[in-house]
Amino acid sequence: MPTVILGSARDVVEHCGVPRFLFTDFPLGNPCGTPYDRDMQYAITGLALDVLDRAKTPRHTVQSDYSWGDDQSWREGYLQVRGEDAARLALLGRENRSRRERLKSAGKGRDDA
Amino acid sequence: MLMADAPSRPVPYMERTRRYYEAQAFDKAYVWAHFPEVPFIPLEKPLEVSTLALITTASLYDRTPMDPREVTSGSTLEPPVRLFANDLSWDKNATHLEDLNSYFPIEHLKDLVASGRLGGLAERFHCAPTSYSQRQTLATDAPEILRRCREDGVDIVLLVPL
Known part of the structure; x- marks a missing residue:
């Protein structure tokens, strides 16, 4: 069945390999456009249909021209590990592992990212 | 807003994620799905007479x-x-999910049907579970979604992961 992906994690989608991909360079969460901007969202949804229509070979990526806006600070923020985070993340890792162990021994382990 | 300057480099999510979990001292690195061979199914009929299914990674x-x-x-x-998608990884600091159509473009697809650009929408949309297990996705979840799409007479699919 012909498919198109509309998404914002370019490296992840292209690493996977998909037939058709419309890439919107936005923070993860709103791949169709900024909240409440109906004109942008409608245009991007239409562009996804264009990609479905025009692609002739797999791994066909198109990047939308729309930008999230002037504030681009989100690019640096997401999952960024800074020096001051090291102790907090090490603790978080230990807590996650011990929680999983407890759930596993209670037979409630879940296979999930 | 249309982009005025040269495009920025896309965020390196895989590298960020690797470093994030390394900082938590997980012994096994995350393995992303990767397919050397990618299938390609051409459109069988024009969009104007095609029925589309919408698939999201958000939950009911x-x-x-x-x-x-x-x-x-x-x-x-x-x-x-x-x-809902509070249990998924997305940029909760930069944005929010209060506007459904910013991640699930149901109204826009209906407008595209009304305009004649798209033939129709399937009666059902589907919520794809994201799973650590690629085996579960390949052997269980994806075939089930395909089965439901075929049941609904779907011709084409738009997948919108968060």
């Missing part, structure tokens, strides 16, 4: 990270007011 109900995830479907005739 609020979940915790430990709740089970499974394929669920909802009605496009009476779509939900909102979906």
Whole structure:
């Protein structure tokens, strides 16, 4: 069945390999456009249909021209590990592992990212 | 807003994620799905007479990270007011999910049908469970979504992961 992906994690989608991909360079969460901007969202949804229509070979990526806006600070923020985070993340890792162990021994382990 | 300057480099999510989990001292690195061979199915008929199914990674109900995830479907005739994804990884500092159509473009697809650009929407949309297990996705979840799409007479699919 012909498919198109509309998404914002370019490296992840292209690493996977998909037939058709419309890439919107936005923070993860709103791949169709900024909240409440109906004109942008409608245009991007239409562009996804264009990609479905025009692609002739797999791994066909198109990047939308729309930008999230002037504030681009989100690019640096997401999952960024800074020096001051090291102790907090090490603790978080230990807590996650011990929680999983407890759930596993209670037979409630879940296979999930 | 249209982009005025040269495009920025896309965020390196895989590298960020690797470093994030390394900082938590996990012994096994995350393995992303990767397919050397990618299938390609050409359109069989024009968009104007095609029925489209919309697939999201959001959920019909609020979940915790430990709740089970499974394929669920909802009605496009009476779509939900909102979906849920608090248990998924997305940029919760930069944005929010209060506007359904910013991640689930149901109203825009209906407008595209009304305009004649798209033939129609399938009666059901589908919530694809994201799973650490690629085997579960390949052997269980994806075939189930395909089965439901075929049942609904779907011609084409738009997948919108968060």
